[in-house]
Amino acid sequence: xxxxxxxxxxxxxQTPEVAVRLLIPFLKKEWIIWEPAIGKGNIVNVLKKGGxxxxxTDILTGFDFLKQIPDFEFDCIIxxxxxxxxxxxxxxxxxxxxxxxxxxxxxxxxGQKRQELYKKHGIQLIIPNKRINFETPSGKGxxxxxxxxxxxxxxxxxxxIMFEVM
Numbered sequence: 764x765x766x767x768x769x770x771x772x773x774x775x776x777q778t779p780e781v782a783v784r785l786l787i788p789f790l791k792k793e794w795i796i797w798e799p800a801i802g803k804g805n806i807v808n809v810l811k812k813g814g815x816x817x818x819x820t821d822i823l824t825g826f827d828f829l830k831q832i833p834d835f836e837f838d839c840i841i842x843x844x845x846x847x848x849x850x851x852x853x854x855x856x857x858x859x860x861x862x863x864x865x866x867x868x869x870x871x872x873x874g875q876k877r878q879e880l881y882k883k884h885g886i887q888l889i890i891p892n893k894r895i896n897f898e899t900p901s902g903k904g905x906x907x908x909x910x911x912x913x914x915x916x917x918x919x920x921x922x923x924i925m926f927e928v929m
Contacts, residue, residue: 773839777802778843778866782911784842785891786864786926789918790815792863799828800844801851805898806913810841829855839863850876854910857884861904862917864889869910887920889913891929 783806790796792814798806798854801819810817818835826833828844831849840863844852845915849871856863857880871877880886890912 768775774887775871778805779896779898780805780809780844781929782866782895785889785896785929786913787813789889790839790841791863794838795836796839796841797833797835799826799844800842803844803898806841806843828852837861840865842866845872853877853880857916859868860917862915864915865893866911867914869912871914873918875884877915884916887915887918887923887925889915889920889927890924891927893929894928905910 783870787810788811794815796810796815796817798810798817798819799821801807801821801824804819807817807819818833818837820833822830829848838889839861840856840859842852842864843866846868847927849865849867854876856865872881890910894909895911
Protein backbone atom coordinates (compact mmCIF):
# COMPACT_ATOMS: atom_id res chain seq x y z
CA UNK A 764 0.00 0.00 0.00
CA UNK A 765 1.11 3.51 -0.76
CA UNK A 766 -0.02 6.58 1.20
CA UNK A 767 -2.42 9.04 -0.43
CA UNK A 768 -1.79 11.16 -3.48
CA UNK A 769 -5.46 12.06 -3.90
CA UNK A 770 -8.74 11.92 -2.02
CA UNK A 771 -10.82 8.75 -2.14
CA UNK A 772 -8.02 6.64 -3.58
CA UNK A 773 -7.28 3.23 -2.06
CA UNK A 774 -4.15 4.87 -0.60
CA UNK A 775 -6.10 7.64 1.16
CA UNK A 776 -5.21 7.82 4.88
CA GLN A 777 -6.58 10.89 6.64
CA THR A 778 -5.25 12.22 9.93
CA PRO A 779 -7.48 11.54 12.94
CA GLU A 780 -8.24 14.26 15.48
CA VAL A 781 -6.25 12.54 18.23
CA ALA A 782 -3.03 12.86 16.17
CA VAL A 783 -3.57 16.59 15.60
CA ARG A 784 -4.32 17.18 19.29
CA LEU A 785 -0.79 15.91 20.10
CA LEU A 786 0.58 18.90 18.23
CA ILE A 787 -1.67 21.67 19.60
CA PRO A 788 0.25 22.32 22.87
CA PHE A 789 3.32 23.18 20.80
CA LEU A 790 1.62 25.67 18.44
CA LYS A 791 1.55 29.44 18.87
CA LYS A 792 -1.95 30.94 18.83
CA GLU A 793 -0.79 33.89 16.70
CA TRP A 794 0.48 31.63 13.90
CA ILE A 795 -1.34 31.50 10.60
CA ILE A 796 -1.07 27.82 9.71
CA TRP A 797 -0.93 26.43 6.19
CA GLU A 798 -2.03 22.84 5.48
CA PRO A 799 -0.78 22.17 1.91
CA ALA A 800 -2.11 18.58 1.63
CA ILE A 801 -5.62 19.26 2.94
CA GLY A 802 -7.31 16.04 1.84
CA LYS A 803 -10.67 15.87 3.61
CA GLY A 804 -9.68 18.76 5.87
CA ASN A 805 -9.26 16.82 9.12
CA ILE A 806 -6.16 18.72 10.26
CA VAL A 807 -7.68 22.08 9.27
CA ASN A 808 -10.95 21.32 11.08
CA VAL A 809 -9.24 20.32 14.34
CA LEU A 810 -6.97 23.36 14.29
CA LYS A 811 -9.83 25.75 13.53
CA LYS A 812 -11.83 24.18 16.35
CA GLY A 813 -8.82 24.93 18.55
CA GLY A 814 -8.96 28.61 17.63
CA UNK A 815 -6.16 28.69 15.05
CA UNK A 816 -6.25 30.54 11.73
CA UNK A 817 -5.65 27.95 9.02
CA UNK A 818 -5.33 27.95 5.23
CA UNK A 819 -5.80 24.67 3.37
CA THR A 820 -4.72 23.78 -0.16
CA ASP A 821 -3.74 20.73 -2.14
CA ILE A 822 -3.39 19.55 -5.71
CA LEU A 823 -7.15 18.93 -5.86
CA THR A 824 -7.86 22.58 -4.99
CA GLY A 825 -5.53 23.60 -7.82
CA PHE A 826 -2.44 24.35 -5.73
CA ASP A 827 0.78 22.35 -6.01
CA PHE A 828 2.86 22.77 -2.83
CA LEU A 829 5.95 21.48 -4.62
CA LYS A 830 5.78 23.92 -7.55
CA GLN A 831 3.82 27.00 -6.50
CA ILE A 832 4.22 29.76 -3.92
CA PRO A 833 1.04 30.73 -2.06
CA ASP A 834 -0.45 34.19 -2.51
CA PHE A 835 -1.25 34.40 1.22
CA GLU A 836 0.79 34.91 4.37
CA PHE A 837 1.51 32.01 6.71
CA ASP A 838 3.74 31.37 9.71
CA CYS A 839 3.77 27.59 9.95
CA ILE A 840 3.16 24.50 7.79
CA ILE A 841 1.33 21.50 9.25
CA UNK A 842 0.54 18.51 7.06
CA UNK A 843 0.29 14.78 6.59
CA UNK A 844 1.87 14.65 3.12
CA UNK A 845 1.76 11.81 0.62
CA UNK A 846 4.54 9.60 1.94
CA UNK A 847 5.73 8.75 -1.55
CA UNK A 848 6.61 12.48 -1.82
CA UNK A 849 8.03 12.94 1.68
CA UNK A 850 11.50 13.90 0.45
CA UNK A 851 10.08 16.58 -1.82
CA UNK A 852 7.69 17.88 0.86
CA UNK A 853 10.47 18.07 3.44
CA UNK A 854 12.84 19.82 1.04
CA UNK A 855 10.16 22.35 0.08
CA UNK A 856 9.15 22.99 3.71
CA UNK A 857 12.78 23.63 4.70
CA UNK A 858 13.05 25.99 1.71
CA UNK A 859 10.39 28.25 3.28
CA UNK A 860 12.49 28.35 6.49
CA UNK A 861 9.39 28.60 8.68
CA UNK A 862 8.21 26.26 11.42
CA UNK A 863 6.67 23.05 10.13
CA UNK A 864 5.25 19.78 11.40
CA UNK A 865 4.77 16.77 9.15
CA UNK A 866 3.13 13.55 10.21
CA UNK A 867 5.45 10.89 8.79
CA UNK A 868 6.36 7.25 9.42
CA UNK A 869 9.24 6.82 11.86
CA UNK A 870 11.16 5.28 8.94
CA UNK A 871 11.36 8.81 7.50
CA UNK A 872 14.45 9.11 9.72
CA UNK A 873 16.12 6.78 7.22
CA GLY A 874 17.43 7.75 3.81
CA GLN A 875 20.48 9.71 2.73
CA LYS A 876 18.60 12.66 1.28
CA ARG A 877 16.42 13.12 4.37
CA GLN A 878 19.36 12.66 6.73
CA GLU A 879 21.29 15.36 4.88
CA LEU A 880 18.30 17.70 5.27
CA TYR A 881 18.03 16.90 9.00
CA LYS A 882 21.77 17.43 9.52
CA LYS A 883 21.73 20.74 7.67
CA HIS A 884 18.54 22.21 9.16
CA GLY A 885 17.68 20.15 12.26
CA ILE A 886 14.62 18.10 13.21
CA GLN A 887 12.64 17.43 16.38
CA LEU A 888 10.10 14.64 16.88
CA ILE A 889 6.80 14.28 18.71
CA ILE A 890 6.25 10.54 19.01
CA PRO A 891 2.86 9.19 20.10
CA ASN A 892 2.75 6.30 22.55
CA LYS A 893 0.82 4.13 20.09
CA ARG A 894 0.21 3.78 16.38
CA ILE A 895 -2.19 6.18 14.73
CA ASN A 896 -5.55 4.85 13.57
CA PHE A 897 -5.84 6.65 10.21
CA GLU A 898 -9.21 7.28 8.55
CA THR A 899 -9.68 5.33 5.31
CA PRO A 900 -11.97 6.00 2.29
CA SER A 901 -14.56 3.64 3.75
CA GLY A 902 -14.87 6.04 6.68
CA LYS A 903 -13.56 3.44 9.07
CA GLY A 904 -10.37 3.74 11.02
CA UNK A 905 -7.51 1.49 10.08
CA UNK A 906 -4.88 0.34 12.50
CA UNK A 907 -1.57 1.38 11.06
CA UNK A 908 1.12 -1.17 10.30
CA UNK A 909 3.78 1.50 10.93
CA UNK A 910 4.66 3.90 13.73
CA UNK A 911 4.34 7.62 12.97
CA UNK A 912 5.63 10.84 14.48
CA UNK A 913 5.32 14.57 13.97
CA UNK A 914 8.61 15.68 12.39
CA UNK A 915 9.00 19.32 13.42
CA UNK A 916 11.31 22.19 12.54
CA UNK A 917 11.61 25.51 14.41
CA UNK A 918 9.04 24.45 17.00
CA UNK A 919 11.60 24.91 19.78
CA UNK A 920 10.39 21.83 21.62
CA UNK A 921 11.72 21.38 25.17
CA UNK A 922 13.49 18.19 24.00
CA UNK A 923 14.50 16.96 20.55
CA ILE A 924 12.38 13.85 21.06
CA MET A 925 9.07 14.23 22.85
CA PHE A 926 7.13 11.09 23.80
CA GLU A 927 3.45 12.02 24.08
CA VAL A 928 0.36 10.10 25.17
CA MET A 929 -2.55 9.90 22.72
